[in-house]
Amino acid sequence: MTRTPLTLTGSALAVLRALVERGPSTRPQLGQDLGLSRPTMSAAIAELIQAGLVEPIGAVQGGMGRRAVEYRVATHAGHVIAVDAGSTHIRLRLSTLDRRLLHSSLHPLPQSQYALTPQISAVVAAAVAEALARTEADWGPLQAMVIAVPTRVVGPEGDTAATDQEVIYSNFTPPPQVECTLVNNVNCAAVAEYHYGAAQGRQTFAFLQVGVKIGLGLMLNGQILRGVNGAAGEIGHISFPFAPGLTPQRGEAERYLGTEAFMARVRAGWPADAGPPPRDTYELLARAGTGDATALAHVEEHAAQIGAVIAICVSVIDPGLVVLGGGYGASPLLRPKVEEVVRRLAFPAEITTSTLAAEATVLGAERLAVERAVSALLGLPC
Structure with a gap:
Protein backbone atom coordinates (compact mmCIF):
# COMPACT_ATOMS: atom_id res chain seq x y z
CA MET A 1 0.00 0.00 0.00
CA THR A 2 1.39 3.42 -0.96
CA ARG A 3 1.05 6.11 1.71
CA THR A 4 1.38 9.85 1.16
CA PRO A 5 4.56 10.93 2.99
CA LEU A 6 4.23 13.60 5.68
CA THR A 7 6.14 16.87 5.39
CA LEU A 8 7.63 18.19 8.62
CA THR A 9 9.79 21.17 9.46
CA GLY A 10 13.36 20.42 10.46
CA SER A 11 12.66 21.10 14.13
CA ALA A 12 9.59 18.83 14.19
CA LEU A 13 11.57 16.07 12.49
CA ALA A 14 14.35 16.41 15.08
CA VAL A 15 11.81 16.21 17.94
CA LEU A 16 10.14 13.17 16.40
CA ARG A 17 13.42 11.33 16.01
CA ALA A 18 14.36 12.19 19.60
CA LEU A 19 11.06 10.80 20.91
CA VAL A 20 11.50 7.65 18.81
CA GLU A 21 14.98 7.21 20.24
CA ARG A 22 14.53 8.11 23.90
CA GLY A 23 10.84 7.58 24.60
CA PRO A 24 8.60 9.90 26.66
CA SER A 25 10.12 13.34 27.27
CA THR A 26 9.10 16.85 28.25
CA ARG A 27 9.51 19.95 26.12
CA PRO A 28 12.27 21.35 28.38
CA GLN A 29 14.19 18.06 28.14
CA LEU A 30 13.87 17.94 24.37
CA GLY A 31 14.67 21.61 23.93
CA GLN A 32 17.83 21.32 26.00
CA ASP A 33 19.01 18.16 24.22
CA LEU A 34 18.25 19.49 20.73
CA GLY A 35 19.25 23.11 21.32
CA LEU A 36 15.78 24.42 20.41
CA SER A 37 14.18 27.51 21.91
CA ARG A 38 10.90 27.34 23.82
CA PRO A 39 8.86 28.90 20.97
CA THR A 40 10.44 26.53 18.45
CA MET A 41 9.76 23.54 20.69
CA SER A 42 6.14 24.59 21.18
CA ALA A 43 5.66 24.95 17.42
CA ALA A 44 7.32 21.58 16.74
CA ILE A 45 5.18 19.75 19.30
CA ALA A 46 2.02 21.38 17.95
CA GLU A 47 3.00 20.36 14.42
CA LEU A 48 3.57 16.75 15.46
CA ILE A 49 0.30 16.55 17.39
CA GLN A 50 -1.54 17.96 14.38
CA ALA A 51 0.08 15.30 12.18
CA GLY A 52 -1.06 12.57 14.58
CA LEU A 53 2.49 11.54 15.42
CA VAL A 54 2.82 12.70 19.04
CA GLU A 55 0.53 12.69 22.06
CA PRO A 56 0.72 14.12 25.60
CA ILE A 57 0.65 11.52 28.38
CA GLY A 58 0.46 13.64 31.53
CA ALA A 59 2.64 15.89 33.63
CA VAL A 60 5.80 15.01 35.54
CA GLN A 61 7.68 16.88 38.23
CA GLY A 62 10.43 19.07 36.82
CA GLY A 63 13.07 21.33 38.29
CA MET A 64 12.26 24.21 40.67
CA GLY A 65 9.00 22.51 41.68
CA ARG A 66 7.47 22.96 38.24
CA ARG A 67 5.48 20.34 36.44
CA ALA A 68 5.96 19.73 32.73
CA VAL A 69 3.83 17.86 30.22
CA GLU A 70 5.44 14.68 28.94
CA TYR A 71 5.03 13.66 25.30
CA ARG A 72 5.60 10.44 23.42
CA VAL A 73 5.14 9.06 19.92
CA ALA A 74 1.40 8.52 19.49
CA THR A 75 0.30 4.91 19.75
CA HIS A 76 -2.13 5.44 16.87
CA ALA A 77 0.75 6.61 14.65
CA GLY A 78 1.32 2.96 13.89
CA HIS A 79 3.27 -0.11 14.86
CA VAL A 80 5.91 -2.49 13.53
CA ILE A 81 6.40 -6.24 13.61
CA ALA A 82 9.83 -7.77 14.14
CA VAL A 83 10.45 -11.50 13.80
CA ASP A 84 13.50 -13.58 14.67
CA ALA A 85 13.17 -16.66 12.45
CA GLY A 86 15.74 -18.63 14.42
CA SER A 87 17.03 -22.17 14.23
CA THR A 88 15.33 -23.30 17.44
CA HIS A 89 12.65 -20.68 18.19
CA ILE A 90 10.61 -18.02 16.44
CA ARG A 91 10.43 -14.78 18.43
CA LEU A 92 8.06 -11.95 17.54
CA ARG A 93 7.66 -8.41 18.84
CA LEU A 94 4.86 -6.02 17.85
CA SER A 95 5.66 -2.53 19.10
CA THR A 96 4.99 1.17 18.70
CA LEU A 97 7.28 3.49 16.76
CA ASP A 98 9.12 4.28 20.00
CA ARG A 99 9.49 0.56 20.72
CA ARG A 100 6.84 0.16 23.42
CA LEU A 101 5.92 -3.49 23.40
CA LEU A 102 2.28 -4.19 22.47
CA HIS A 103 2.50 -7.94 21.87
CA SER A 104 5.20 -10.61 21.93
CA SER A 105 5.33 -14.35 21.40
CA LEU A 106 7.81 -17.22 21.47
CA HIS A 107 7.29 -20.33 19.34
CA PRO A 108 9.67 -23.31 19.74
CA LEU A 109 10.41 -25.28 16.59
CA PRO A 110 9.75 -29.04 16.69
CA GLN A 111 13.45 -29.63 16.09
CA SER A 112 16.53 -27.52 15.40
CA GLN A 113 16.85 -26.29 11.83
CA TYR A 114 20.34 -26.02 10.40
CA ALA A 115 19.14 -23.95 7.40
CA LEU A 116 16.18 -21.74 6.56
CA THR A 117 13.40 -24.27 5.93
CA PRO A 118 9.68 -24.37 5.05
CA GLN A 119 9.09 -25.47 8.64
CA ILE A 120 10.52 -22.18 9.90
CA SER A 121 8.32 -20.40 7.36
CA ALA A 122 5.22 -22.18 8.66
CA VAL A 123 5.90 -21.21 12.27
CA VAL A 124 6.58 -17.60 11.21
CA ALA A 125 3.23 -17.60 9.39
CA ALA A 126 1.44 -18.79 12.53
CA ALA A 127 3.22 -16.25 14.75
CA VAL A 128 2.42 -13.33 12.44
CA ALA A 129 -1.19 -14.45 12.03
CA GLU A 130 -1.56 -14.54 15.82
CA ALA A 131 -0.05 -11.04 16.12
CA LEU A 132 -2.34 -9.61 13.44
CA ALA A 133 -5.37 -11.17 15.11
CA ARG A 134 -4.44 -9.50 18.41
CA THR A 135 -3.83 -6.07 16.88
CA GLU A 136 -6.12 -3.39 18.28
CA ALA A 137 -7.61 -0.55 16.23
CA ASP A 138 -6.02 2.20 18.33
CA TRP A 139 -2.55 0.84 17.57
CA GLY A 140 -2.78 2.45 14.16
CA PRO A 141 -1.55 0.93 10.90
CA LEU A 142 1.21 -1.62 10.48
CA GLN A 143 4.05 0.58 9.20
CA ALA A 144 6.94 -1.85 8.68
CA MET A 145 7.95 -5.47 9.13
CA VAL A 146 11.44 -6.94 9.43
CA ILE A 147 12.24 -10.65 9.57
CA ALA A 148 15.68 -11.77 10.73
CA VAL A 149 16.62 -14.92 8.84
CA PRO A 150 19.49 -17.41 9.42
CA THR A 151 21.04 -16.93 6.00
CA ARG A 152 22.83 -14.26 4.04
CA VAL A 153 20.52 -11.75 2.40
CA VAL A 154 20.86 -9.85 -0.87
CA GLY A 155 18.68 -7.18 -2.44
CA PRO A 156 16.32 -7.78 -5.39
CA GLU A 157 19.17 -7.14 -7.79
CA GLY A 158 21.19 -10.00 -6.27
CA ASP A 159 20.94 -13.76 -6.68
CA THR A 160 18.18 -14.44 -4.16
CA ALA A 161 17.92 -18.07 -5.23
CA ALA A 162 21.52 -18.71 -4.16
CA THR A 163 20.92 -17.33 -0.66
CA ASP A 164 17.79 -19.42 0.05
CA GLN A 165 16.29 -16.28 1.61
CA GLU A 166 13.05 -16.72 -0.36
CA VAL A 167 12.37 -19.97 1.54
CA ILE A 168 10.88 -17.77 4.26
CA TYR A 169 7.93 -17.20 1.92
CA SER A 170 7.28 -20.90 1.22
CA ASN A 171 4.52 -21.02 3.86
CA PHE A 172 4.32 -17.36 4.83
CA THR A 173 2.73 -14.49 2.92
CA PRO A 174 3.47 -10.99 4.27
CA PRO A 175 0.53 -8.74 5.13
CA PRO A 176 -0.49 -6.90 1.94
CA GLN A 177 -0.43 -3.44 3.50
CA VAL A 178 3.28 -3.33 4.28
CA GLU A 179 6.67 -4.15 2.78
CA CYS A 180 8.47 -7.04 4.46
CA THR A 181 12.24 -6.66 4.76
CA LEU A 182 14.62 -9.58 5.30
CA VAL A 183 17.85 -9.05 7.26
CA ASN A 184 20.53 -11.51 8.32
CA ASN A 185 19.89 -12.58 11.90
CA VAL A 186 23.43 -12.01 13.20
CA ASN A 187 23.49 -8.52 11.70
CA CYS A 188 20.26 -7.79 13.58
CA ALA A 189 21.84 -8.95 16.83
CA ALA A 190 24.86 -6.70 16.20
CA VAL A 191 22.51 -3.73 15.68
CA ALA A 192 20.85 -4.43 19.03
CA GLU A 193 24.16 -4.76 20.89
CA TYR A 194 25.28 -1.46 19.33
CA HIS A 195 22.19 0.45 20.46
CA TYR A 196 21.18 -1.28 23.70
CA GLY A 197 23.75 -3.87 24.69
CA LEU A 356 20.79 -9.07 25.52
CA ALA A 357 21.20 -12.85 25.18
CA ALA A 358 18.40 -14.54 23.24
CA GLU A 359 16.51 -11.27 22.67
CA ALA A 360 19.32 -9.60 20.71
CA THR A 361 18.20 -10.61 17.23
CA VAL A 362 14.53 -9.67 17.59
CA LEU A 363 15.45 -6.36 19.26
CA GLY A 364 17.75 -5.53 16.37
CA ALA A 365 15.02 -6.42 13.87
CA GLU A 366 12.62 -4.18 15.80
CA ARG A 367 15.12 -1.30 15.67
CA LEU A 368 15.49 -1.66 11.90
CA ALA A 369 11.71 -1.91 11.44
CA VAL A 370 11.18 1.33 13.36
CA GLU A 371 13.82 3.09 11.26
CA ARG A 372 12.12 1.94 8.08
CA ALA A 373 8.69 2.92 9.37
CA VAL A 374 9.72 6.46 10.29
CA SER A 375 11.55 6.90 6.99
CA ALA A 376 8.51 5.68 5.06
CA LEU A 377 6.18 8.00 6.97
CA LEU A 378 8.34 10.97 6.08
CA GLY A 379 9.17 9.92 2.52
CA LEU A 380 12.87 9.55 3.34
CA PRO A 381 15.16 6.87 1.88
CA CYS A 382 15.29 3.73 4.02
Whole structure:
Protein backbone atom coordinates (compact mmCIF):
# COMPACT_ATOMS: atom_id res chain seq x y z
CA MET A 1 0.00 0.00 0.00
CA THR A 2 1.39 3.42 -0.96
CA ARG A 3 1.05 6.11 1.71
CA THR A 4 1.38 9.85 1.16
CA PRO A 5 4.56 10.93 2.99
CA LEU A 6 4.23 13.60 5.68
CA THR A 7 6.14 16.87 5.39
CA LEU A 8 7.63 18.19 8.62
CA THR A 9 9.79 21.17 9.46
CA GLY A 10 13.36 20.42 10.46
CA SER A 11 12.66 21.10 14.13
CA ALA A 12 9.59 18.83 14.19
CA LEU A 13 11.57 16.07 12.49
CA ALA A 14 14.35 16.41 15.08
CA VAL A 15 11.81 16.21 17.94
CA LEU A 16 10.14 13.17 16.40
CA ARG A 17 13.42 11.33 16.01
CA ALA A 18 14.36 12.19 19.60
CA LEU A 19 11.06 10.80 20.91
CA VAL A 20 11.50 7.65 18.81
CA GLU A 21 14.98 7.21 20.24
CA ARG A 22 14.53 8.11 23.90
CA GLY A 23 10.84 7.58 24.60
CA PRO A 24 8.60 9.90 26.66
CA SER A 25 10.12 13.34 27.27
CA THR A 26 9.10 16.85 28.25
CA ARG A 27 9.51 19.95 26.12
CA PRO A 28 12.27 21.35 28.38
CA GLN A 29 14.19 18.06 28.14
CA LEU A 30 13.87 17.94 24.37
CA GLY A 31 14.67 21.61 23.93
CA GLN A 32 17.83 21.32 26.00
CA ASP A 33 19.01 18.16 24.22
CA LEU A 34 18.25 19.49 20.73
CA GLY A 35 19.25 23.11 21.32
CA LEU A 36 15.78 24.42 20.41
CA SER A 37 14.18 27.51 21.91
CA ARG A 38 10.90 27.34 23.82
CA PRO A 39 8.86 28.90 20.97
CA THR A 40 10.44 26.53 18.45
CA MET A 41 9.76 23.54 20.69
CA SER A 42 6.14 24.59 21.18
CA ALA A 43 5.66 24.95 17.42
CA ALA A 44 7.32 21.58 16.74
CA ILE A 45 5.18 19.75 19.30
CA ALA A 46 2.02 21.38 17.95
CA GLU A 47 3.00 20.36 14.42
CA LEU A 48 3.57 16.75 15.46
CA ILE A 49 0.30 16.55 17.39
CA GLN A 50 -1.54 17.96 14.38
CA ALA A 51 0.08 15.30 12.18
CA GLY A 52 -1.06 12.57 14.58
CA LEU A 53 2.49 11.54 15.42
CA VAL A 54 2.82 12.70 19.04
CA GLU A 55 0.53 12.69 22.06
CA PRO A 56 0.72 14.12 25.60
CA ILE A 57 0.65 11.52 28.38
CA GLY A 58 0.46 13.64 31.53
CA ALA A 59 2.64 15.89 33.63
CA VAL A 60 5.80 15.01 35.54
CA GLN A 61 7.68 16.88 38.23
CA GLY A 62 10.43 19.07 36.82
CA GLY A 63 13.07 21.33 38.29
CA MET A 64 12.26 24.21 40.67
CA GLY A 65 9.00 22.51 41.68
CA ARG A 66 7.47 22.96 38.24
CA ARG A 67 5.48 20.34 36.44
CA ALA A 68 5.96 19.73 32.73
CA VAL A 69 3.83 17.86 30.22
CA GLU A 70 5.44 14.68 28.94
CA TYR A 71 5.03 13.66 25.30
CA ARG A 72 5.60 10.44 23.42
CA VAL A 73 5.14 9.06 19.92
CA ALA A 74 1.40 8.52 19.49
CA THR A 75 0.30 4.91 19.75
CA HIS A 76 -2.13 5.44 16.87
CA ALA A 77 0.75 6.61 14.65
CA GLY A 78 1.32 2.96 13.89
CA HIS A 79 3.27 -0.11 14.86
CA VAL A 80 5.91 -2.49 13.53
CA ILE A 81 6.40 -6.24 13.61
CA ALA A 82 9.83 -7.77 14.14
CA VAL A 83 10.45 -11.50 13.80
CA ASP A 84 13.50 -13.58 14.67
CA ALA A 85 13.17 -16.66 12.45
CA GLY A 86 15.74 -18.63 14.42
CA SER A 87 17.03 -22.17 14.23
CA THR A 88 15.33 -23.30 17.44
CA HIS A 89 12.65 -20.68 18.19
CA ILE A 90 10.61 -18.02 16.44
CA ARG A 91 10.43 -14.78 18.43
CA LEU A 92 8.06 -11.95 17.54
CA ARG A 93 7.66 -8.41 18.84
CA LEU A 94 4.86 -6.02 17.85
CA SER A 95 5.66 -2.53 19.10
CA THR A 96 4.99 1.17 18.70
CA LEU A 97 7.28 3.49 16.76
CA ASP A 98 9.12 4.28 20.00
CA ARG A 99 9.49 0.56 20.72
CA ARG A 100 6.84 0.16 23.42
CA LEU A 101 5.92 -3.49 23.40
CA LEU A 102 2.28 -4.19 22.47
CA HIS A 103 2.50 -7.94 21.87
CA SER A 104 5.20 -10.61 21.93
CA SER A 105 5.33 -14.35 21.40
CA LEU A 106 7.81 -17.22 21.47
CA HIS A 107 7.29 -20.33 19.34
CA PRO A 108 9.67 -23.31 19.74
CA LEU A 109 10.41 -25.28 16.59
CA PRO A 110 9.75 -29.04 16.69
CA GLN A 111 13.45 -29.63 16.09
CA SER A 112 16.53 -27.52 15.40
CA GLN A 113 16.85 -26.29 11.83
CA TYR A 114 20.34 -26.02 10.40
CA ALA A 115 19.14 -23.95 7.40
CA LEU A 116 16.18 -21.74 6.56
CA THR A 117 13.40 -24.27 5.93
CA PRO A 118 9.68 -24.37 5.05
CA GLN A 119 9.09 -25.47 8.64
CA ILE A 120 10.52 -22.18 9.90
CA SER A 121 8.32 -20.40 7.36
CA ALA A 122 5.22 -22.18 8.66
CA VAL A 123 5.90 -21.21 12.27
CA VAL A 124 6.58 -17.60 11.21
CA ALA A 125 3.23 -17.60 9.39
CA ALA A 126 1.44 -18.79 12.53
CA ALA A 127 3.22 -16.25 14.75
CA VAL A 128 2.42 -13.33 12.44
CA ALA A 129 -1.19 -14.45 12.03
CA GLU A 130 -1.56 -14.54 15.82
CA ALA A 131 -0.05 -11.04 16.12
CA LEU A 132 -2.34 -9.61 13.44
CA ALA A 133 -5.37 -11.17 15.11
CA ARG A 134 -4.44 -9.50 18.41
CA THR A 135 -3.83 -6.07 16.88
CA GLU A 136 -6.12 -3.39 18.28
CA ALA A 137 -7.61 -0.55 16.23
CA ASP A 138 -6.02 2.20 18.33
CA TRP A 139 -2.55 0.84 17.57
CA GLY A 140 -2.78 2.45 14.16
CA PRO A 141 -1.55 0.93 10.90
CA LEU A 142 1.21 -1.62 10.48
CA GLN A 143 4.05 0.58 9.20
CA ALA A 144 6.94 -1.85 8.68
CA MET A 145 7.95 -5.47 9.13
CA VAL A 146 11.44 -6.94 9.43
CA ILE A 147 12.24 -10.65 9.57
CA ALA A 148 15.68 -11.77 10.73
CA VAL A 149 16.62 -14.92 8.84
CA PRO A 150 19.49 -17.41 9.42
CA THR A 151 21.04 -16.93 6.00
CA ARG A 152 22.83 -14.26 4.04
CA VAL A 153 20.52 -11.75 2.40
CA VAL A 154 20.86 -9.85 -0.87
CA GLY A 155 18.68 -7.18 -2.44
CA PRO A 156 16.32 -7.78 -5.39
CA GLU A 157 19.17 -7.14 -7.79
CA GLY A 158 21.19 -10.00 -6.27
CA ASP A 159 20.94 -13.76 -6.68
CA THR A 160 18.18 -14.44 -4.16
CA ALA A 161 17.92 -18.07 -5.23
CA ALA A 162 21.52 -18.71 -4.16
CA THR A 163 20.92 -17.33 -0.66
CA ASP A 164 17.79 -19.42 0.05
CA GLN A 165 16.29 -16.28 1.61
CA GLU A 166 13.05 -16.72 -0.36
CA VAL A 167 12.37 -19.97 1.54
CA ILE A 168 10.88 -17.77 4.26
CA TYR A 169 7.93 -17.20 1.92
CA SER A 170 7.28 -20.90 1.22
CA ASN A 171 4.52 -21.02 3.86
CA PHE A 172 4.32 -17.36 4.83
CA THR A 173 2.73 -14.49 2.92
CA PRO A 174 3.47 -10.99 4.27
CA PRO A 175 0.53 -8.74 5.13
CA PRO A 176 -0.49 -6.90 1.94
CA GLN A 177 -0.43 -3.44 3.50
CA VAL A 178 3.28 -3.33 4.28
CA GLU A 179 6.67 -4.15 2.78
CA CYS A 180 8.47 -7.04 4.46
CA THR A 181 12.24 -6.66 4.76
CA LEU A 182 14.62 -9.58 5.30
CA VAL A 183 17.85 -9.05 7.26
CA ASN A 184 20.53 -11.51 8.32
CA ASN A 185 19.89 -12.58 11.90
CA VAL A 186 23.43 -12.01 13.20
CA ASN A 187 23.49 -8.52 11.70
CA CYS A 188 20.26 -7.79 13.58
CA ALA A 189 21.84 -8.95 16.83
CA ALA A 190 24.86 -6.70 16.20
CA VAL A 191 22.51 -3.73 15.68
CA ALA A 192 20.85 -4.43 19.03
CA GLU A 193 24.16 -4.76 20.89
CA TYR A 194 25.28 -1.46 19.33
CA HIS A 195 22.19 0.45 20.46
CA TYR A 196 21.18 -1.28 23.70
CA GLY A 197 23.75 -3.87 24.69
CA ALA A 198 27.39 -4.63 25.32
CA ALA A 199 28.69 -2.52 22.41
CA GLN A 200 27.03 0.79 23.31
CA GLY A 201 29.40 3.65 22.62
CA ARG A 202 31.59 1.57 20.27
CA GLN A 203 31.52 2.51 16.61
CA THR A 204 33.48 -0.56 15.51
CA PHE A 205 33.11 -4.07 16.91
CA ALA A 206 32.34 -7.67 15.96
CA PHE A 207 29.47 -9.78 17.27
CA LEU A 208 29.99 -13.56 17.20
CA GLN A 209 26.88 -15.70 17.52
CA VAL A 210 27.40 -19.31 18.56
CA GLY A 211 24.41 -21.62 18.59
CA VAL A 212 23.24 -24.30 16.18
CA LYS A 213 25.25 -22.26 13.65
CA ILE A 214 27.94 -19.61 13.99
CA GLY A 215 27.98 -16.20 12.39
CA LEU A 216 29.66 -12.83 12.66
CA GLY A 217 28.11 -9.37 12.54
CA LEU A 218 30.53 -6.56 11.75
CA MET A 219 29.84 -2.98 12.80
CA LEU A 220 32.37 -0.61 11.20
CA ASN A 221 32.15 3.09 12.00
CA GLY A 222 28.55 2.70 13.12
CA GLN A 223 27.40 0.84 10.00
CA ILE A 224 26.72 -2.86 9.52
CA LEU A 225 29.02 -4.33 6.87
CA ARG A 226 26.91 -6.53 4.57
CA GLY A 227 29.29 -7.18 1.67
CA VAL A 228 28.62 -7.42 -2.07
CA ASN A 229 27.03 -10.87 -1.73
CA GLY A 230 25.46 -10.29 1.68
CA ALA A 231 28.17 -12.58 3.02
CA ALA A 232 30.28 -10.26 5.19
CA GLY A 233 30.74 -12.02 8.52
CA GLU A 234 29.96 -15.53 7.24
CA ILE A 235 32.87 -16.79 9.28
CA GLY A 236 31.44 -20.30 9.27
CA HIS A 237 32.49 -20.51 5.62
CA ILE A 238 36.21 -20.10 6.25
CA SER A 239 38.20 -23.00 4.81
CA PHE A 240 38.45 -25.78 7.39
CA PRO A 241 40.14 -27.97 8.48
CA PHE A 242 43.81 -27.18 7.88
CA ALA A 243 45.87 -30.31 8.41
CA PRO A 244 48.11 -32.63 6.39
CA GLY A 245 46.11 -35.00 4.21
CA LEU A 246 42.82 -33.14 4.72
CA THR A 247 41.01 -31.02 2.17
CA PRO A 248 39.25 -27.91 3.53
CA GLN A 249 35.49 -28.07 3.07
CA ARG A 250 33.07 -25.22 2.53
CA GLY A 251 31.00 -24.52 5.64
CA GLU A 252 32.80 -27.16 7.70
CA ALA A 253 33.87 -24.64 10.35
CA GLU A 254 30.23 -23.83 11.05
CA ARG A 255 29.23 -27.48 11.18
CA TYR A 256 32.16 -28.34 13.46
CA LEU A 257 31.70 -25.44 15.89
CA GLY A 258 27.89 -25.43 15.92
CA THR A 259 26.29 -26.87 19.02
CA GLU A 260 24.86 -30.01 17.42
CA ALA A 261 28.27 -31.29 16.26
CA PHE A 262 29.82 -30.07 19.50
CA MET A 263 27.33 -32.03 21.63
CA ALA A 264 27.90 -35.11 19.47
CA ARG A 265 31.60 -34.88 20.37
CA VAL A 266 30.74 -34.33 24.03
CA ARG A 267 28.57 -37.46 24.15
CA ALA A 268 31.16 -39.52 22.27
CA GLY A 269 33.95 -38.47 24.62
CA TRP A 270 32.01 -38.56 27.90
CA PRO A 271 33.66 -40.93 30.40
CA ALA A 272 31.53 -43.81 31.64
CA ASP A 273 32.45 -43.08 35.26
CA ALA A 274 31.19 -39.46 34.96
CA GLY A 275 27.54 -40.47 34.81
CA PRO A 276 25.17 -39.97 31.88
CA PRO A 277 26.27 -37.31 29.38
CA PRO A 278 24.32 -34.03 29.25
CA ARG A 279 21.32 -33.98 26.93
CA ASP A 280 22.03 -30.54 25.47
CA THR A 281 24.20 -27.44 25.85
CA TYR A 282 21.94 -26.03 28.56
CA GLU A 283 22.58 -29.05 30.77
CA LEU A 284 26.27 -29.06 29.87
CA LEU A 285 26.65 -25.40 30.89
CA ALA A 286 24.64 -25.97 34.06
CA ARG A 287 26.93 -28.81 35.10
CA ALA A 288 30.03 -26.81 34.21
CA GLY A 289 28.69 -23.92 36.27
CA THR A 290 28.48 -26.14 39.36
CA GLY A 291 32.12 -27.18 38.96
CA ASP A 292 31.65 -30.52 37.17
CA ALA A 293 35.21 -31.12 35.94
CA THR A 294 34.23 -33.16 32.87
CA ALA A 295 31.61 -30.66 31.72
CA LEU A 296 33.96 -27.75 32.32
CA ALA A 297 36.73 -29.44 30.31
CA HIS A 298 34.42 -29.80 27.30
CA VAL A 299 33.25 -26.20 27.57
CA GLU A 300 36.82 -24.92 27.80
CA GLU A 301 37.94 -27.00 24.84
CA HIS A 302 35.12 -25.63 22.72
CA ALA A 303 35.81 -22.10 23.97
CA ALA A 304 39.42 -22.49 22.84
CA GLN A 305 38.21 -23.45 19.36
CA ILE A 306 35.89 -20.45 19.29
CA GLY A 307 38.78 -18.28 20.43
CA ALA A 308 40.86 -19.50 17.49
CA VAL A 309 38.08 -18.48 15.08
CA ILE A 310 37.80 -15.07 16.75
CA ALA A 311 41.56 -14.66 16.42
CA ILE A 312 41.12 -14.97 12.63
CA CYS A 313 38.50 -12.22 12.76
CA VAL A 314 40.69 -10.00 14.91
CA SER A 315 43.69 -10.55 12.64
CA VAL A 316 41.72 -9.54 9.54
CA ILE A 317 39.40 -6.80 10.84
CA ASP A 318 41.00 -5.54 14.08
CA PRO A 319 37.61 -4.62 15.60
CA GLY A 320 38.92 -3.82 19.08
CA LEU A 321 35.84 -5.42 20.68
CA VAL A 322 34.20 -8.81 20.15
CA VAL A 323 30.81 -9.52 21.73
CA LEU A 324 29.98 -13.18 22.32
CA GLY A 325 26.31 -14.05 21.87
CA GLY A 326 23.85 -16.67 20.71
CA GLY A 327 22.09 -19.40 22.64
CA TYR A 328 25.41 -20.98 23.66
CA GLY A 329 27.96 -18.24 23.00
CA ALA A 330 26.42 -15.84 25.52
CA SER A 331 27.39 -18.07 28.45
CA PRO A 332 29.96 -16.26 30.64
CA LEU A 333 31.75 -19.60 31.07
CA LEU A 334 33.26 -19.24 27.58
CA ARG A 335 34.80 -15.83 28.00
CA PRO A 336 37.97 -16.60 30.07
CA LYS A 337 39.30 -19.26 27.68
CA VAL A 338 38.29 -17.23 24.60
CA GLU A 339 40.19 -14.23 25.98
CA GLU A 340 43.25 -16.36 26.68
CA VAL A 341 43.36 -17.82 23.15
CA VAL A 342 42.72 -14.52 21.38
CA ARG A 343 45.40 -12.82 23.47
CA ARG A 344 47.87 -15.52 22.46
CA LEU A 345 47.01 -15.68 18.75
CA ALA A 346 45.95 -12.19 17.68
CA PHE A 347 46.11 -8.46 18.25
CA PRO A 348 44.65 -6.83 21.37
CA ALA A 349 40.87 -7.09 21.50
CA GLU A 350 38.39 -6.78 24.31
CA ILE A 351 36.15 -9.83 24.67
CA THR A 352 32.80 -9.38 26.33
CA THR A 353 29.49 -11.23 26.58
CA SER A 354 26.13 -10.13 25.20
CA THR A 355 23.87 -8.37 27.67
CA LEU A 356 20.79 -9.07 25.52
CA ALA A 357 21.20 -12.85 25.18
CA ALA A 358 18.40 -14.54 23.24
CA GLU A 359 16.51 -11.27 22.67
CA ALA A 360 19.32 -9.60 20.71
CA THR A 361 18.20 -10.61 17.23
CA VAL A 362 14.53 -9.67 17.59
CA LEU A 363 15.45 -6.36 19.26
CA GLY A 364 17.75 -5.53 16.37
CA ALA A 365 15.02 -6.42 13.87
CA GLU A 366 12.62 -4.18 15.80
CA ARG A 367 15.12 -1.30 15.67
CA LEU A 368 15.49 -1.66 11.90
CA ALA A 369 11.71 -1.91 11.44
CA VAL A 370 11.18 1.33 13.36
CA GLU A 371 13.82 3.09 11.26
CA ARG A 372 12.12 1.94 8.08
CA ALA A 373 8.69 2.92 9.37
CA VAL A 374 9.72 6.46 10.29
CA SER A 375 11.55 6.90 6.99
CA ALA A 376 8.51 5.68 5.06
CA LEU A 377 6.18 8.00 6.97
CA LEU A 378 8.34 10.97 6.08
CA GLY A 379 9.17 9.92 2.52
CA LEU A 380 12.87 9.55 3.34
CA PRO A 381 15.16 6.87 1.88
CA CYS A 382 15.29 3.73 4.02
